[in-house]
Amino acid sequence: MKFKILIILLFVFCLLFFFDSALAIGIGAKPSFLDLELKVGQSKEVKILVYNISQEAGIFQVFPDELNEWIKIEPNNFRLEAGENEGIKIKILAKEEGERVTNLSVLAIPLDRRSFSVGPGLKIPLKLNVKEEKSIFLASVLEVFKQSLPWILVGILAIVLIGLFLLKFLKRRGTPTRPPPSRRRRAPVIAPPENLPVEKL
Numbered sequence: 001m002k003f004k005i006l007i008i009l010l011f012v013f014c015l016l017f018f019f020d021s022a023l024a025i026g027i028g029a030k031p032s033f034l035d036l037e038l039k040v041g042q043s044k045e046v047k048i049l050v051y052n053i054s055q056e057a058g059i060f061q062v063f064p065d066e067l068n069e070w071i072k073i074e075p076n077n078f079r080l081e082a083g084e085n086e087g088i089k090i091k092i093l094a095k096e097e098g099e100r101v102t103n104l105s106v107l108a109i110p111l112d113r114r115s116f117s118v119g120p121g122l123k124i125p126l127k128l129n130v131k132e133e134k135s136i137f138l139a140s141v142l143e144v145f146k147q148s149l150p151w152i153l154v155g156i157l158a159i160v161l162i163g164l165f166l167l168k169f170l171k172r173r174g175t176p177t178r179p180p181p182s183r184r185r186r187a188p189v190i191a192p193p194e195n196l197p198v199e200k201l
Contacts, residue, residue, distance in 0.1 A: 026053035027060070027108050027122050028085075034104075034126045038094040046090045048124065050106055052080035059109040062088055064126070066102040070095060071126075073104075079111075092128065100128040 028051035038044055050060055059079050064071040072091040080086055090104070103123040 027051065027106055027120055028053045029106055029122060029124055032124060034090075034124060035129075036092065036127070037129045037131070038092065039131055040094055040097050043091065043093045046092070048088050048090060048104070049085050050080070050088055051085045052082060052108070055082050057081045057111050059111065060086070061105075061107045061109070063105055064102055065105055065123075067100060067128075070100075070128075071102075071104075094128065094130040097130050097132055100130065102126050 030049045030051075034046060034048075036044060036046065050062065052058060052060070057079060059077070062073050062076050064073070070093055072093075074089045074091070075086070076088075078086050104126055105121060105123050107121040
């Protein structure tokens with residue numbers, strides 16, 4: 001009798017196990033780890049993909065375990081059919097210097113109400129390395145300078161060419177034009193002698 005009861009209990013347990021497994025939703029996410037470097041006051045946006053790798057639809061939720069004031073997620077609640085995926089924007093604003101470590105939790109709730117078990121989930125580790133903001137302005141200036149360097153060189157070259165042209169033009173205009181010296185030599189004027197005889201008519 002005890003043996004029959006044990007078999008029946010084992011059968012019921014296996015039935016419930018396979019029933020819950022059939023209703024469970026499989027979750028996938030990419031990337032599986034986030035390691036970011038920021039400056040104090042800097043914001044950065046990254047994107048993750050959440051997959052429904054099961055054969056049924058479900059409601060998915062994404063939220064940070066900590067640093068709620070730093071991290072904003074859009075969308076944080078969405079529905080995925082079987083085999084679908086959703087791109088999630090993770091916006092991070094670094095407020096303090098230092099290293100912060102937390103997780104992005106992804107939960108799935110089956111749409112089939114027959115399932116009373118807790119929905120499956122996974123966690124994406126998130127590491128933030130926040131540095132001082134001293135070099136933010138300098139880094140921004142260097143980045144702008146790097147992007148504008150070709151145009152800056154063209155502008156400098158144009159200014160130099162215009163300056164040389166104006167200098168040459170003003171030099172020509174300010175120099176007085178002199179007539180070329182005559183190559184002919186004038187014949188010397190010889191005075192007549194004083195004791196020359198005068199012929200009377």
